[in-house]
Amino acid sequence: MNFVNYRPCVGIMLLNRDGLVFVGRRRGKSASNRLQVGYEWQMPQGGIDPGEDPYQAALRELQEETNVSSTAFLAESADWYSYDLPQGVLKKSWNGRFQGQRQKWFALHFQGQDSEIDIESPAGGHRPEFDAWRWEEVGRLAELIVPFKRPVYEKVVEDFAHLALPR
Structure with a gap:
């Protein structure tokens, strides 16, 4: 596969102490403007800047989207x-x-309190990506994402499901 036409990107599976995963509902101008109603929920993700290490990009994107x-x-x-x-x-x-995205995924353990999560005014003054968030079971992630991203989510769940344990 030629990856020249794919945007380099990272994705983050953020797991809490109960083994649940952070998901955010993509912000849209209105519910009718969302890509596909019912599939708005996703894990944090974002582009890798030129010369940026993917793990550092994941930490930056997580902070820019969730604080x-x-x-x-x-x-x-x-x-x-x-x-x-x-x-x-x-x-x-x-x-x-x-034509799409090429993503490197990271699983991170959230060590803070839920009060640290701020999707309305995330770090760095970036425009909010999400208008709601929740903790979700790892087994439900693929059914929450838009269908064209589902195969990636299935692979991510396969890679990281064993980490979704209470800590």
Whole structure:
């Protein structure tokens, strides 16, 4: 597969003390403007800046989307996963420069309190990505994400499900 046309990206599975995973509901201008109603929930993810180490990108993206910095490294996916954007989304995303994303995933243990999570005013003054969040069971993650990202989520769950234990 030629990854030239894939945006380099990271994804983060943030696990709490109960073995549950952070998911955020993608912010949209209105419920009818969401990509697919019922599939708005996802784990934090974001682009890797030129020259940036993927793990450092994961920590930065997590803080920019959730304000969370109290974490401990658990695991890194052995592979990079990719997905293609559907035709209807392709031209609207990243000005049509990429056909999809190529992602490196990290599992992190959240060591803070829920009060540390701030999706309304996350660190760095970035525009909020999410309008709601919750802790979710790892086995439900794939059913919450838009269908075109589902195979990636299934691989991430396969890689990291064994880490979803109470600590």
